[in-house]
Amino acid sequence: MDTAQQLSAACPVCESTDTRQAHVxxxxxxxxxxxxxxxxxxxxxxxxxxxxxxxxxxxxxxRMRQNGFPPDDxxxxxxxxxxxxxxxxxxxxxxxxxMSSEMSM
Ligand SMILES: [Zn+2]
Numbered sequence: 587m588d589t590a591q592q593l594s595a596a597c598p599v600c601e602s603t604d605t606r607q608a609h610v611x612x613x614x615x616x617x618x619x620x621x622x623x624x625x626x627x628x629x630x631x632x633x634x635x636x637x638x639x640x641x642x643x644x645x646x647x648x649r650m651r652q653n654g655f656p657p658d659d660x661x662x663x664x665x666x667x668x669x670x671x672x673x674x675x676x677x678x679x680x681x682x683x684x685m686s687s688e689m690s691m
Pocket of ligand 1: 597598599600601602631632633634635636
């Protein structure tokens with residue numbers, strides 16, 4: 587009596603099957619490298635907004651990871667700002683007086 591449901595992808599958070607296809611951007615840490623994957627086919631829950639991937643996408647990302655994300659496969663590179671909590675914690679202002687020395691040829 588079961589009607590074969592094509593939408594086997596239920597939200598892992600709220601178990602809603604009200605999901606839509608979307609392409610998202612995701613970032614992964616691979617060892618010490620941060621890699622970004624664009625145009626990841628994802629499912630977005632219309633109820634709670636959770637993003638998740640179907641098995642094919644998980645498999646695809648897994649294969650990229652196993653290949654070690656070869657730099658030659660990258661479509662482009664991003665420069666990302668890096669922040670540190672430890673730097674903010676020690677917020678002592680170092681009074682560095684910059685001496686402008688004139689250079690004479
Ligand atoms: Zn949900």
